Amino acid sequence: MDLQLEGARVIVTAGAGGIGRAIVEGFLTAGARVATCDIDEAALASLPPGVTHEAVDVADHTALADFVQRMAEGMDGLDCLVNNAGIAGPTGHIEDLDVAEIERCLSICLTSQFVTIGGAVPFLRDSANPSIVNISSLAGRLGFRLRSPYAAAKWGVVGLTKSMALELGPDRIRVNAVLPGLVEGERQRRVLQSRADARGISFAEAEAEAFSFTSIRDYVTPQQIADQILFLASPRGRTISGQALSVCGDTGMLG
Secondary structure, eight states: OOOOOTTOEEEEESOSSHHHHHHHHHHHHTTOEEEEEESOHHHHHTSOTTEEEEEOOTTSHHHHHHHHHHHHHHTTSOSEEEEOOOOOOOOSOGGGOOHHHHHHHHIIIIIHHHHHHHHHHHHHTTOSSOEEEEEOOGGGTSOOTTOHHHHHHHHHHHHHHHHHHHHHGGGTOEEEEEEEOSBSSHHHHHHHHHHHHHHTOOHHHHHHHHHHTBSSOSOBOHHHHHHHHHHHHSGGGTTOOSOEEEESSSBOOOO
């Protein structure tokens, strides 16, 4: 399927590994011009040729805003912004959580999206095919025991997405959120291990419990997330906006 993304100008946050890297490589394969940032400089150096990249901590909101401005100007405009940056945040009972860790989780998972959208909108208004895709999580529509900061941030992403869809609709800028479920990779393994440790059970038990809540008992791949995002960013997705789209194997709860 030709998604008509040849020459599209795209910014992806946290694009050096995992889901972000799959998104970057997907756009690059489709012929888009891609700029990304990440905190992992070694991973950035291993990105395919043709990807413009900078080391940026998205919790540094001034540096993040400067990055968006420079990249959009360097590409002579912007057609798509993908807000992928996020961290797992602290795991534990609410009374045991450290406020600084809560605030960092919210800063990276939610506030950074306000910053990038604010910087991107003036450029997106001049695009013939403008879109924003925000990565939320299945935790953005389900409660998540022992992971309240992460869940709160990801619910916030959905609220931001729906609000921006209304606000930016008159400018033809469509805004959607993608909500991954259990995503294959080391990050998911760390999350499950943290939950296992917090509850005094084995990793295998935590994993089996997580899959017991899904209809399709398998991990989502980063490529599946990237495929969804590329479609939303393409002209074929021109009337899809304000949606929170789950890619989760039909997960009913997170435990």
